[in-house]
Amino acid sequence: MRTLKVLDVMTRDVTTVREDTPYKEIVTKLVNSEVSGLPVLSPTGVVVGVVSEGDLLFNEGSAGKHERWHDVLHPSQAHKADGRVARDLMSQPAVTTQPNTPVRKAAALLARNGYKRLPVVDAVGRLLGIVSRRDVLGAFLRADHDIANEVKHEVLLRTMSIDPATVDVDVKDGVVTLSGRLERKSHVTVVESLTHAIDGVVDVVNELTFETDDESVRLVDPVDGTQLRDLW
Known part of the structure; x- marks a missing residue:
């Protein structure tokens, strides 16, 4: 199966700022780019932080701002009230991802940390x-029929060597319903797991049944009755 990656x-065309980019230039770039945050780059192009709308709000240019912010901010953030350039305003270290990261993992990272990008x-x-x-x-x-085709040809046939004709795959709005009868109980579990991993799948309804409960078949020591290993 091909997993969609970052x-x-x-x-690829990203608006950035340098560590020494002034406050007003950062604001201008944010407004013109219609984004809420910008990567901050070192002279060699390495991401050293991210400056966001929230970071810029610490320095709003009003009289008495320092006293107000320094009273309520954690010491690690208080310096942003005096920040004039990106290196003083940015959040660091930047949380990043890599190009070969599966999209699902990137989505989880965004959700877990509450980031927008x-x-x-x-x-x-x-x-x-x-x-x-x-x-x-x-x-x-992804279209429902594309998801259904991947379940049949990649999960069932190619990965599990199961005749797709033995499983009914119904996909509606990204929800996959699997029904039919497989040879082994362990196959039912694996097919469900692999289907969940397909890009575009919202949920899986597993109605598959099985002929043999191979998950409960164990080899037992004939002397003391202890389990040796799984049969499969």
Whole structure:
């Protein structure tokens, strides 16, 4: 099965700032690019942080701002109230991903941390692109018939050597319903797991049955009755 990777969905043309980019220039780039955050690059193109709208709000240019922010901010963030350039305002280290990361893992990272986008970097941290929530959600826009074909030909036939005619695969709005009868119980479990891993699958309804419960067949020591290993 081919797993959709960050490389397949990322945006390559990325607006960035340097560590010494001034506050107002950062704001201008954010507004013009219609994004909420920008990667901050070192002179060699390595991502050293991300500066976001939230970071910029610490310095709003009002009288008395320092006293207000320094009273309520954690010391690790208080310096942003005085920040004038990207290196003083950015959040670091940047949370990044790599081009060969599966889209599902990137989606989980975005959701777990509440981020809207992730810089995509190479092995040494140089920027290659950006992947956003919208990019990863695009993986779920696959047509139902494409998902059904992948279940039949990649999961059943190619991976499991199971005749696709023995399994009914129904896909509606990304939800896959599997029904039919397989030879082994262990096959039912594996087929469900592999189907879940297909890009575009929202959920799997497993109605498969089986001929043999091979998961409960064990080899037992004839002397003391202890389990030696699984038969399969």
